[in-house]
Amino acid sequence: MQLVDKSYQIQGLPVIELCKKYGLPLFVYDGQRIEEQYHRLSDAFDVPKIRFHYACKALSNVSILRLIRALGAGVDVVSIGEILLALQAGFQPDDIMYTPSSVSIAEYEEAMKHSVRINVDNLERLEYFGQHFPDQPICIRINPHIMAGGNKKISVGHIDSKFGISIHQIGRIRELVDQYKISVEGLHMHTGSDILDVDVFLAATDVLFAAAREFPEISFIDFGSGFKVKYRVDDNETNIELFGQEMSRKFRKYCHEVGKELQLIFEPGKFLVSEAGYFFVKTNLVKHTTSTVFAGVDSGFNHLIRPMFYDAHHEIENISNPTGLPKIYSVVGYICETDTFAWNRKIPEIREGDILVFRNAGAYSFQMASNYNSRLIPAEVLIYQGQDYLIRERQDFDDLIRHQTDPEIPFIPR
Ligand SMILES: *Cc1c(COP(=O)(O)O)cnc(C)c1O
Secondary structure (H helix, E strand, O other): OEEEOOEEEEOOEEHHHHHHHHOOOEEEEEHHHHHHHHHHHHHHOOOOOEEEEEEOOOOOOHHHHHHHHHOOOEEEEOOHHHHHHHHHOOOOHHHEEEOOOOOOHHHHHHHHHOOOEEEEOOHHHHHHHHHHOOOOOEEEEEEOOOOOOOOHHHEOOOOOOOOOEEHHHHHHHHHHHHHHOOOEEEEEOOOEOOEOOHHHHHHHHHHHHHHHOOOOOOOEEEOOOOEOOOOOOOOOOOOHHHHHHHHHHHHHHHHHHHOOOOEEEEOOOHHHHHHHEEEEEEEEEEEEOOOOEEEEEOOOOOOOOHHHHOOOOOOEEEOOOOOOOEEEEEEEOOOOOOOEEEEEEEEEOOOOOOEEEEOOOOOOOHHHOOOHHHOOOOEEEEEEOOEEEEEEOOOOHHHHHOOOOOOOOOOOOO
């Protein structure tokens, strides 16, 4: 989004016009930005075999999946719903890696019916696969026990994390694999979101390389994701170019040592889509109290929960008054609970009716929306090659009532 002649544009389209056309609140995605991020990532690495599996829980609209498939990526899914969405978007089963956590045996078996790749993260199910489906190729998720990630909610590789099989249980994995002749096709790790320190990530990779030596049969190593993007203008982000160089060197060296050309896989979610997303809302009320000026908008944590859930920072702009005199506002939602998007933020003067935009609304934003307070889930628009496309309709009341059976139980008035 760029400021051109005092008005914000995405790929040359004035965003105010998009808001008028589709109504508010509204999620808009810049397809070009997703493509740029993908190319930045793929250009950063220099190994013969590399592949990116988009972690689609970040943003799983089928049109977004189709765009990412067109770039040549595969997809990482965590549920049957995501498997079906990926198939709907045209991904081949081979390009779909199913990485669930604490799911039922029935769900694994349903995933198998779709012939997707299976990533197992516990010894219990590994043994089950060995006993019942020894021919099913399996990827194994290892927990390297490296504390990485921006905060504990999004760190999944530390010692008491529920994810993955502990690196200290490698011996037991090997035993089960040998006992049941399980075909292990790859090893996997994913240590969490928002990794800033390239060295910490590389340390975790050393742990996984060491584990991989125990499994000479594998054909790929999947290092998950956690690439950090900028949320503030002066934020740090993962130095992807440096990381790509270091990682490629390490990976080539490892392949050389074991005498086998392995495939290197990453699973970026946030990195591909976070900065491509914009969430537009309308200011319902500018409220002056004795201490604070509140800008109350027609949204809340029912649409964008990251600020409340993760204390995430989202830049806010006033697109109706981009060059107005900055003042201090607390931006709050309309949910009947505390739902503060931002405390005491400097924003160009906000007047009732002004349209505000939250940046970085591509990843884990729309996807975490709910119907809390019986509010409706907004529409989504994708901009591609300078054209805007409605990729999801706004909900209406029918959506709230659709699965309620309302059987008119004869309640007795008392
Ligand atoms: C969520 C997730 C990712 C993506 O993480 P980002 O921080 O969005 O890049 C990758 N792999 C797995 C297994 C995940 O659960």
